[in-house]
Amino acid sequence: MIDFSLTEEQKALRDMARDFAKNEIIPKSAHLDETGEYPMDILKKAWEIGLMNLHIEQKFGGPEMHDLDEVIIAEELNFGCSGVATAILANNLALAPVLVGADDDLKKKFVEPMTHEFRLVAYAVTEPGAGSDVAGIRTTAVRKGDEYILNGSKQWITNAGVSDWMFVLTKTDINAGHKGMSGFIVDTKSPGVIIGKKEKNMGQKCSDTRAVTFEDVKIPKNQMVGKEGDGFKIAMAAFDHTRPCVAIGAVGVARSAFEHSVRYANTRSAFGKTISSNQGISFILAEMARDIEAGRLLSWQSAWLIDNGFKNTYQASIAKAFCADMCVRVCTDAVQVFGGYGYNGEYPVEKLMRDSKIFQIYEGTSQIQRVIISKYINDGKGIEGPNL
Numbered sequence: 001m002i003d004f005s006l007t008e009e010q011k012a013l014r015d016m017a018r019d020f021a022k023n024e025i026i027p028k029s030a031h032l033d034e035t036g037e038y039p040m041d042i043l044k045k046a047w048e049i050g051l052m053n054l055h056i057e058q059k060f061g062g063p064e065m066h067d068l069d070e071v072i073i074a075e076e077l078n079f080g081c082s083g084v085a086t087a088i089l090a091n092n093l094a095l096a097p098v099l100v101g102a103d104d105d106l107k108k109k110f111v112e113p114m115t116h117e118f119r120l121v122a123y124a125v126t127e128p129g130a131g132s133d134v135a136g137i138r139t140t141a142v143r144k145g146d147e148y149i150l151n152g153s154k155q156w157i158t159n160a161g162v163s164d165w166m167f168v169l170t171k172t173d174i175n176a177g178h179k180g181m182s183g184f185i186v187d188t189k190s191p192g193v194i195i196g197k198k199e200k201n202m203g204q205k206c207s208d209t210r211a212v213t214f215e216d217v218k219i220p221k222n223q224m225v226g227k228e229g230d231g232f233k234i235a236m237a238a239f240d241h242t243r244p245c246v247a248i249g250a251v252g253v254a255r256s257a258f259e260h261s262v263r264y265a266n267t268r269s270a271f272g273k274t275i276s277s278n279q280g281i282s283f284i285l286a287e288m289a290r291d292i293e294a295g296r297l298l299s300w301q302s303a304w305l306i307d308n309g310f311k312n313t314y315q316a317s318i319a320k321a322f323c324a325d326m327c328v329r330v331c332t333d334a335v336q337v338f339g340g341y342g343y344n345g346e347y348p349v350e351k352l353m354r355d356s357k358i359f360q361i362y363e364g365t366s367q368i369q370r371v372i373i374s375k376y377i378n379d380g381k382g383i384e385g386p387n388l
């Protein structure tokens with residue numbers, strides 16, 4: 001049986017996120033884009049109404065939502081502004097490896113407090129010399145008594161400047177490739193954690209992206225997430241949960257570009273008629289609608305699979321690759337529909353085109369998604385569809 005209907009709870013979540021985007025995000029998104037201000041007030045409100053930390057288990061006071069629930073919420077938040085959405089949803093990204101790999105004591109110490117008070121956290125994997133090639137990271141964690149000593153640098157870490165703690169991927173054995181990697185929860189206030197300046201990015205201007213350096217940072221050994229050597233496995237397992245959400249984020253941005261384009265095309269006149277009455281424009285709109293629908297279904301499917309206990313790596317990569325590329329295409333086409341006004345910062349689609357590009361880069365680039373998809377195809381797995 002295939003059923004695309006949302007439950008009453010999911011509809012309520014969607015409506016809550018949609019209202020939040022309409023009332024709290026959209027009115028401020030142009031200002032945030034122009035100033036690059038961090039949307040702290042919006043995040044606090046999002047936390048208060050339950051739009052953050054969606055997957056924390058009930059035994060720790062969280063809502064223990066499914067990935068599909070997050071996907072439904074994330075479309076609406078990204079429709080509002082993907083810079084704000086990235087800031088809000090970064091907690092889910094940082095929590096993902098911890099919820100996958102940490103024991104209950106560690107969760108009690110670092111995760112449970114996030115349900116009582118507003119806290120931001122970050123996911124620190126990428127380094128100056130290694131992004132796609134996660135196994136190529138060089139941050140080391142060396143055991144000394146009951147502690148590990150961390151040294152190294154991370155790059156492009158979302159929410160680094162505002163976070164209480166970070167999930168940090170390290171090498172505990174530099175000679176063991178991806179099997180020598182271990183993840184830690186690092187308190188951002190620990191001596192030796194140096195947070196860099198806020199980066200000036202092309203889009204998602206209000207999101208906080210920074211480099212982080214670790215200089216002889218002492219971490220209690222019980223802040224290791226999972227077992228020594230399990231870091232790579234845990235970080236990759238986390239992507240299965242987070243990629244459907246990034247994919248739907250791209251759908252949300254594309255939907256915004258589409259809605260702006262439809263409104264504009266139905267009001268702008270050229271040669272004595274609205275531009276939408278030209279097939280050359282209406283076909284652009286039709287293709288936008290087609291691709292947004294396809295992207296939403298792929299995102300929903302990849303989330304549904306993992307929620308229901310199926311391996312979703314292949315489908316999550318397909319969803320992420322399709323939606324990111326689709327979003328860039330749709331936003332670029334939206335600029336085209338707006339003509340000269342599309343190229344101007346006073347009109348909304350210029351921001352969307354800048355914002356869209358990051359979806360092809362973070363959480364695994366579009367090329368890396370194709371590497372994963374190709375591996376499944378070459379191994380003879382995946383293309384026959386999920387084995388339900």
Ligand SMILES: Cc1cc2nc3c(=O)[nH]c(=O)nc-3n(C[C@H](O)[C@H](O)[C@H](O)COP(=O)(O)OP(=O)(O)OC[C@H]3O[C@@H](n4cnc5c(N)ncnc54)[C@H](O)[C@@H]3O)c2cc1C
Nearest residue numbers: 123124125126130131132156157158361362363364365367
């Ligand atoms: C705004 C922003 C926010 C981010 N947030 C975070 C965060 O919170 N935490 C975090 O850990 N990281 C974060 N990142 C980092 C992001 O995940 C990496 O930038 C991304 O994984 C790519 O890594 P890289 O930049 O080192 O590029 P590289 O890995 O150097 O890749 C450069 C180019 O080569 C291509 N390439 C690389 N290998 C292959 C291959 N095998 N086949 C084909 N093409 C290949 C890539 O697709 C890309 O086009 C963020 C980045 C940005 C820009």
